Amino acid sequence: MHRVGFVTFAGFxxxxxxxxxxxxxxxxxxxERVYEITLLSxxxxxxxxxxxFSVMTEPFTDTVFDTLIVGATPRLDDPMLGVVAFIRQSxxxxxxxxxPCTGAFLLAAAGALxxxxxxxxxxxxxxxxxxxxxxxxxxxxxxxxxxxxxxxAGVTASIDLTLAMVEKDLGAEIAREVARKMVVYHxxxxxxxxxxxxxxLEPKSDRIQRAxxxxxxxxxKPLSVDELxxxxxxxxxxxxxxxxxxxxxxxxxxxxxxxxEAARVLIxxxxxxxxxxxxxxxxxxxERMRRAFLRTIGQPPQTLRRNSxxx
Numbered sequence: 001m002h003r004v005g006f007v008t009f010a011g012f013x014x015x016x017x018x019x020x021x022x023x024x025x026x027x028x029x030x031x032e033r034v035y036e037i038t039l040l041s042x043x044x045x046x047x048x049x050x051x052x053f054s055v056m057t058e059p060f061t062d063t064v065f066d067t068l069i070v071g072a073t074p075r076l077d078d079p080m081l082g083v084v085a086f087i088r089q090s091x092x093x094x095x096x097x098x099x100p101c102t103g104a105f106l107l108a109a110a111g112a113l114x115x116x117x118x119x120x121x122x123x124x125x126x127x128x129x130x131x132x133x134x135x136x137x138x139x140x141x142x143x144x145x146x147x148x149x150x151x152x153a154g155v156t157a158s159i160d161l162t163l164a165m166v167e168k169d170l171g172a173e174i175a176r177e178v179a180r181k182m183v184v185y186h187x188x189x190x191x192x193x194x195x196x197x198x199x200x201l202e203p204k205s206d207r208i209q210r211a212x213x214x215x216x217x218x219x220x221k222p223l224s225v226d227e228l229x230x231x232x233x234x235x236x237x238x239x240x241x242x243x244x245x246x247x248x249x250x251x252x253x254x255x256x257x258x259x260x261e262a263a264r265v266l267i268x269x270x271x272x273x274x275x276x277x278x279x280x281x282x283x284x285x286x287e288r289m290r291r292a293f294l295r296t297i298g299q300p301p302q303t304l305r306r307n308s309x310x311x
Contacts, residue, residue: 002169004037005065005090007083007103011074014051019069019100019158025178026166034170038063042082050074060086064093067165072101072154076127084110094148100161101154108132116146121154159184203246207232211239215255219262219282223255255282260296263289267305274301 004023008016023035041047044059060082068090073080087110091097099107104120105128107113113135120128125139138144143152143161152161159182167175203209214231215223228251229239243251263281266272274286283289290300297304 001033002035002066003064004035004067004069005040005063006037007040007068007070007086008047008049008055008057009041009071009073009075009080009083010047012047012049012071013074013155014049014053015155016049016071016101016158017055018156019162021182022159022162022166022178025181026170026174029174029177029181030170038065042080042086062089065090066095067098068094068096069098069100069162070103070106072103072121073106074102076102076105076124079109080106087112091148096148096150096165098150098152098161098165100143100152100158104128104151105131107149107151108135112149113151116149117144118146118149118151119144119153120151123154156184203243205242205246207234208243208246211243211251212254212258215258216262219255219259220280221282223282225251228255256292257296259283259289260292263293263301264297264304267301270305274305277301 004020006017006020020037023037027033027035039047039055039057040060041057042060044057046054047057048054068087070083070087083106087097087106091110091112097107097112099105099112099118101121102124104113104118105124108118108128108131113132115134117136117138118128119125119138119141122139125137128135129137141153142157143150143164145164150161150165152158163175163179163184166178203212211228211232215228221227225236225240228243229236232239232242234242240251243249243254247254249257259281263277263283266277266280267274272280274289278284278286278289281289283292286301293299293301293304
């Protein structure tokens with residue numbers, strides 16, 4: 001029996017519990033009880049969530065958990081010394097410790113992220129990096145596994161995190177069946193971005209936005225810097241400087257992201273051949289598209305299509 005402990009806090013978001021469904025569904029799929037889930041809080045008893053209902057929890061004890069998941073905390077200014085001490089204690093015996101969303105703050109406070117890569121919800125990324133410079137933050141990831149420490153982005157990313165745990169424990173076939181029953185993808189790669197390309201870029205000026213709009217309408221074209229600069233009514237040098245300042249990316253990198261996102265939508269629809277999609281999205285050939293997918297979302301187009309068909 002694999003014991004899973006899940007730490008909750010007053011005012012937690014109800015979606016924070018969604019990831020636990022992967023363990024529950026794995027029990028049903030496997031035909032026997034593989035996972036035993038215990039909801040925890042510092043003092044035990046009923047813990048209210050932000051949407052009004054409460055969950056019954058057990059207090060922290062010396063119980064050994066194979067997996068400890070520290071749920072998202074709504075109170076980032078509360079040091080929660082009891083929780084931090086429990087994390088430190090549990091790290092000595094747990095096979096893995098996870099911090100989805102803002103749970104990463106408590107893992108960091110316990111020293112679990114020192115010298116490790118981690119992610120969190122993009123809204124809180126800057127604050128996490130500022131508070132805990134000992135960790136290496138990679139916000140453009142849905143989840144990250146660094147040794148025994150697992151972190152993820154917010155909200156639905158906790159499902160990706162726990163599905164990855166199920167796959168690690170029980171294999172890809174069981175995890176795929178679990179995902180199918182949950183009607184979610186098996187599974188978004190950990191390297192996939194946690195927000196869309198256009199939302200990520202979010203330019204500040206109309207000129208750069210015009211260039212991005214032009215690129216989105218003309219992905220089949222080469223889209224050189226000169227061409228984009230013309231759309232923005234800037235010189236190539238002015239455009240490159242302004243684009244990087246406003247988006248944090250080079251024009252070439254941003255265009256690649258736009259192409260990948262456009263191709264991903266077509267691949268998931270499943271109505272077009274991969275070669276045709278590569279041409280439509282402006283990659284020219286499937287090999288260039290494959291390399292771009294690996295750089296951007298961590299998996300090739302063929303894997304994305306297989307996952308879509310398995311739904």
